[in-house]
Amino acid sequence: MKKLVAFLIITVTFVGLSSFKAIKAKPVGFSFYKGTYDNMIREAKKQRKPIILDFWAAWCAPCQKLDKETFSDKELGNYLSQNFIVYKVDIDTFDGMEIVDRFAVDVFPTMIVFDPKNGQIGKFKGFYPPGYLQKELEKIQAKHNLYPVSTQDGLAINR
Template identity: 55%
Template structure:
């Protein structure tokens, strides 16, 4: 009897936890990719989805504004979640600094748009309201990217 009650309680808690997670996804927030940068690149090619790299820092006030206003906008989030893989790059970490160096990031926040073959399309520096950023991404989403060449590569 005790085992049945515990089993039912476990199932109920599991169901409740699953329900909460579904609600968060439906709540209108951008879903950020949870794996590594290399996994993101592979997933993008597999799903044929373009990538948005969000370069940010904990001390960056416009980055926090982008998080609270732009990425939390339900209409923007629905569009982004359907059409892109989004990856947050914290430049305060060694991995984040390495990725930022690859794309010559010099201001925060900066969003870098890559096509589904991981080729560079465009970048957006600074804070952007959701309606404007959505319009810009819609214009550039279908463009074919090119290899990103750093100034160091040109000088060598």
């Protein structure tokens, strides 16, 4: 009987942890920048890429939906990794609150498109499906002539 109870406890724990791990799975196709905000700005300048600041909170259901449905989309992930540095801003941290104030964010989730040279160039409030978000980001790229730097014969050129 004790073995059966121990087996059930281990099984329930394993299933629970597996389910939690599936919810916290990383998006496919790209990864969020992991360093500090200041280092991310330096990296964006170095790579000559605009930034997407994703303002989110663990308690925010639309934020979770954005992670699960939009940022996990492989096609969008590939597009983002080629064209942007994406940084998650946890609004429940002191650093996050400071960035929220800096960009006057009042709705969650909010995504700010930020060019280190020109400042804020786009803002998206709420949930966006992956295809629609990509089209809107492409419009911002075209409007501000922000295309990834590629190399051809060793020379850096803008596409």
